Amino acid sequence: MRGTTRVKWVVGMAVLGLAATACGSSDDDKGSKGSGGGLPAGYYSASSTEPQNLIQPANSNETGGFYPLQLMFRGLYTYDSKTGQPVPAMAQSVESPDSTNYTVKLKPGWTFHNGEPVTAKSYVDAWNWGANSENKQINSSWFAKIEGYDAVHPENGAPTTKEMSGLKVVDDNTFTIKLTQAVSSFKASLGYVVYAPLPQEFFKDPKKYGEAPIGNGPFQLDTANGGWNHKKSITVKKYDKYVGDDKPKSNGVRLDMYTTYDAAYTALRDNKLDVIDQIPTAAVGSFKKDLGDRAIEAPQFSIQKIGFPLYDAGWGAPGKEKVRQGLSMAIDRASIVKAIYKGAEQPATDWLAPNIPGYSKDITGELTKYDPAKARELVTAGGGIPGGKLTIATNADGPHKEWVTAVCNSINEALKQPGACEPKLYPEFSVARKDITDKKMTGAYRTGWRADYPFPDNFLADVYLTGAASNDSGYSSPVFDDLAKRAMAAPDQTEGVKLWQQAEQQMAKDVPSIPLWYYVTKAGSSTKVSNVQFDPYGNPVFTEVTVK
Amino acid sequence: MGRYVVRRLLQMIPVFIGTTFLIYYMVYQLGGDPISAMFGDKGADPVFVRQMREEFHLNDPLIVQYWYYITDLLHGDFGTSFNGRPVADELKRAFPVSIRLAMIAFAIEVVVGVGLGLLSGLRRGKFVDTLVLAGTLVVISIPVFVLGTVAQFWLGSEWGIFEATATVGDATWSQLLLPGIVLGSLSLAFVARLTRTSVAENMRADYVRTATAKGLPRRRVVTRHLLRNSLIPVVTFLGADLGALMAGAIVTEGIFNVDGVGRLIYLAVTKHESSTVVGAVAALVMIYLVMNLIVDLLYAVLDPRIRYA
Numbered sequence: 001m002r003g004t005t006r007v008k009w010v011v012g013m014a015v016l017g018l019a020a021t022a023c024g025s026s027d028d029d030k031g032s033k034g035s036g037g038g039l040p041a042g043y044y045s046a047s048s049t050e051p052q053n054l055i056q057p058a059n060s061n062e063t064g065g066f067y068p069l070q071l072m073f074r075g076l077y078t079y080d081s082k083t084g085q086p087v088p089a090m091a092q093s094v095e096s097p098d099s100t101n102y103t104v105k106l107k108p109g110w111t112f113h114n115g116e117p118v119t120a121k122s123y124v125d126a127w128n129w130g131a132n133s134e135n136k137q138i139n140s141s142w143f144a145k146i147e148g149y150d151a152v153h154p155e156n157g158a159p160t161t162k163e164m165s166g167l168k169v170v171d172d173n174t175f176t177i178k179l180t181q182a183v184s185s186f187k188a189s190l191g192y193v194v195y196a197p198l199p200q201e202f203f204k205d206p207k208k209y210g211e212a213p214i215g216n217g218p219f220q221l222d223t224a225n226g227g228w229n230h231k232k233s234i235t236v237k238k239y240d241k242y243v244g245d246d247k248p249k250s251n252g253v254r255l256d257m258y259t260t261y262d263a264a265y266t267a268l269r270d271n272k273l274d275v276i277d278q279i280p281t282a283a284v285g286s287f288k289k290d291l292g293d294r295a296i297e298a299p300q301f302s303i304q305k306i307g308f309p310l311y312d313a314g315w316g317a318p319g320k321e322k323v324r325q326g327l328s329m330a331i332d333r334a335s336i337v338k339a340i341y342k343g344a345e346q347p348a349t350d351w352l353a354p355n356i357p358g359y360s361k362d363i364t365g366e367l368t369k370y371d372p373a374k375a376r377e378l379v380t381a382g383g384g385i386p387g388g389k390l391t392i393a394t395n396a397d398g399p400h401k402e403w404v405t406a407v408c409n410s411i412n413e414a415l416k417q418p419g420a421c422e423p424k425l426y427p428e429f430s431v432a433r434k435d436i437t438d439k440k441m442t443g444a445y446r447t448g449w450r451a452d453y454p455f456p457d458n459f460l461a462d463v464y465l466t467g468a469a470s471n472d473s474g475y476s477s478p479v480f481d482d483l484a485k486r487a488m489a490a491p492d493q494t495e496g497v498k499l500w501q502q503a504e505q506q507m508a509k510d511v512p513s514i515p516l517w518y519y520v521t522k523a524g525s526s527t528k529v530s531n532v533q534f535d536p537y538g539n540p541v542f543t544e545v546t547v548k
Numbered sequence: 549m550g551r552y553v554v555r556r557l558l559q560m561i562p563v564f565i566g567t568t569f570l571i572y573y574m575v576y577q578l579g580g581d582p583i584s585a586m587f588g589d590k591g592a593d594p595v596f597v598r599q600m601r602e603e604f605h606l607n608d609p610l611i612v613q614y615w616y617y618i619t620d621l622l623h624g625d626f627g628t629s630f631n632g633r634p635v636a637d638e639l640k641r642a643f644p645v646s647i648r649l650a651m652i653a654f655a656i657e658v659v660v661g662v663g664l665g666l667l668s669g670l671r672r673g674k675f676v677d678t679l680v681l682a683g684t685l686v687v688i689s690i691p692v693f694v695l696g697t698v699a700q701f702w703l704g705s706e707w708g709i710f711e712a713t714a715t716v717g718d719a720t721w722s723q724l725l726l727p728g729i730v731l732g733s734l735s736l737a738f739v740a741r742l743t744r745t746s747v748a749e750n751m752r753a754d755y756v757r758t759a760t761a762k763g764l765p766r767r768r769v770v771t772r773h774l775l776r777n778s779l780i781p782v783v784t785f786l787g788a789d790l791g792a793l794m795a796g797a798i799v800t801e802g803i804f805n806v807d808g809v810g811r812l813i814y815l816a817v818t819k820h821e822s823s824t825v826v827g828a829v830a831a832l833v834m835i836y837l838v839m840n841l842i843v844d845l846l847y848a849v850l851d852p853r854i855r856y857a
Contacts, residue, residue: 154595258713260805469591
């Protein structure tokens with residue numbers, strides 16, 4: 001019986017352990033008052049996700065990393081919360097005689113949260129550091145337009161220098177930028193968070209300051225209230241010495257990380273969360289009723305498209321542009337948008353989103369108008385769908401399957417060919433993306449674009465220029481390329497916009513992709529806050545929120 | 549007995565190596581490029597992709613990658629995730645939450661499940677029995693997300709009896725109560741039914757009749773003789789279930805905002821982070837193996853006829 005007794009003892013200990021931990025629980029209960037509790041007076045909470053990387057200006061291309069940067073950093077420009085257009089933040093003036101050489105003058109009086117003044121050097125050092133390939137910043141390529149980028153971010157091997165030759169500090173409040181070529185949209189892009197300055201303290205230990213960032217923005221990290229509590233929350237408080245125009249109207253913000261939007265939405269309805277930046281799919285139909293005047297819809301600089309593999313022998317053959325035109329006209333955008341999104345989404349009439357300079361309601365003409373008869377005519381004239389069947393690929397782990405199916409149904413009905421179009425489901429995003437970037441697609445695929453800065457370059461040059469980083473379709477048109485290059489190098493923006501519109505007319509003939517619709521931010525707020533707005537980039541305007 | 553335990557522990561080594569390799573292989577086979585996918589629909593920076601692929605040995609053959617992983621693991625290093633943070637930190641954060649959640653579910657399962665099973669087994673065919681059978685049938689047939697969402701809405705949000713969502717990062721016991729009940733309810737139904745059948749069967753066993761004939765009080769007959777012997781199939785189920793409660797709680801975790809192991813694994817799989825997936829699964833495998841060992845040892849406690857040499 002000796003063995004049994006010992007086992008009994010073990011089991012007894014296990015039971016005791018259970019009991020002990022159960023007792024411990026009562027202490028835990030006192031410590032926290034639920035998700036919504038414990039917010040200091042005048043603070044509000046907003047839903048977010050854990051940043052994927054350290055909080056460094058050039059190291060975020062997702063909302064989880066972008067929100068804290070947006071709260072804690074300000075660059076030369078910021079974007080207007082309503083129009084999305086650049087407005088000067090730290091820039092006194094940015095002047096250029098030729099769109100290649102720029103002289104930047106800073107407004108004096110700005111300081112980092114540790115008291116250090118923000119100078120021209122803060123910018124130049126930050127940009128050089130962000131561009132350096134050794135620092136593995138995910139958004140390094142934003143600096144590629146600056147002269148000397150190749151030396152700090154070489155295609156192969158280690159950087160040969162730490163400084164880009166195109167950046168020069170003139171005095172404390174002045175620096176110059178030299179680009180490799182004329183870029184008329186460069187000023188418009190300077191509001192992107194990648195171009196934020198960094199204090200000298202940062203370079204001593206970039207990793208440490210990526211965990212506890214010191215910025216120059218309206219909010220500073222609130223270490224007394226938890227700071228960055230990994231996978232839980234990021235708390236920031238108002239920076240009292242902030243001299244920018246967008247001074248915060250609250251005392252602080254806590255970014256709460258939720259595992260799902262469903263859970264965040266439940267918390268919002270229970271008033272445990274104050275601002276939610278996205279409504280879960282399950283509640284899209286009911287959120288306006290649930291939240292009443294606390295439901296928010298705001299247009300986004302964001303477009304959904306269907307892309308074609310123009311490198312494919314079938315789709316790339318001359319004459320097939322007629323088929324693509326026909327397919328575009330076979331899609332009843334207005335009905336699909338109404339049925340699926342139940343909101344303010346608008347059918348697309350342009351590859352640019354509304355309010356982007358150059359956007360036009362009629363630039364694509366009848367290409368984006370639903371016309372089944374003309375659609376059939378064009379598809380037949382183009383020799384029919386290559387291979388007799390159109391597949392539209394999408395990843396099944398995203399919210400796209402529904403609308404892709406609806407688009408296919410619309411095409412099948414318009415062409416009167418049941419089964420001509422079918423969704424092709426990839427199990428997940430990265431697998432779909434790999435086939436797309438490796439140029440292995442044989443059918444069409446869904447593709448989206450959300451603006452980083454409000455200029456056609458971002459929507460067109462980055463996607464449709466021959467060999468551009470995001471040119472997944474393999475589109476290559478000498479006419480478009482020529483116009484696009486001239487547009488980008490135009491001495492001023494008005495001239496640039498005009499050239500872009502001509503370039504788009506070429507796209508309307510070639511149809512490298514079919515524009516579908518523009519997205520709308522669907523969001524909401526609790527009863528404890530007011531004046532919650534979302535900018536056209538889909539981000540909450542953190543500084544404007546007031547706590548009741 | 550000691551020798552038996554040592555033998556069982558030694559057997560865990562090949563099982564451990566085998567499972568970690570299998571999981572590693574499966575993540576490897578998912579295809580796609582996790583680094584390019586970090587750029588979304590936008591074009592990836594080739595230099596960044598090259599550096600990251602080199603750092604995480606993604607260009608090496610599977611067996612070499614696994615070798616890097618397993619040698620690091622033997623040095624106590626669980627590896628790093630793509631964002632440069634140690635996987636060990638992630639595990640340290642997620643496991644306590646899941647263990648707490650599983651313990652609540654498990655406690656409810658054992659106490660309520662065995663209690664109800666015993667009650668209905670003793671009163672077979674009576675009203676209580678029918679009630680338990682019907683009730684557990686309902687619980688088994690409702691999908692957990694329906695049960696979870698409904699419980700969250702009424703018991704949490706509307707009536708405020710329980711907390712509706714947990715805090716990510718440090719979910720407290722009280723916040724985990726409702727998800728624990730929801731999570732435990734399905735297994736509870738199984739436990740109740742298993743216990744009921746087993747109890748009803750053993751009621752007719754010779755040793756129960758003997759015990760009753762000896763004149764033992766009914767209470768002693770039931771607890772010492774009947775229940776103890778009837779628990780063997782239940783314990784088997786419970787042992788395997790504890791692992792499932794920890795890893796399989798992803799739906800419940802999602803509804804109640806519990807940031808546990810299920811979610812950690814799910815997210816890591818979508819990001820193709822082999823080191824995180826394998827680390828978490830390996831830890832679960834160890835829990836399974838240890839639980840199995842405990843179950844086997846418990847047999848000896850419950851049934852004196854079973855001996856381990």
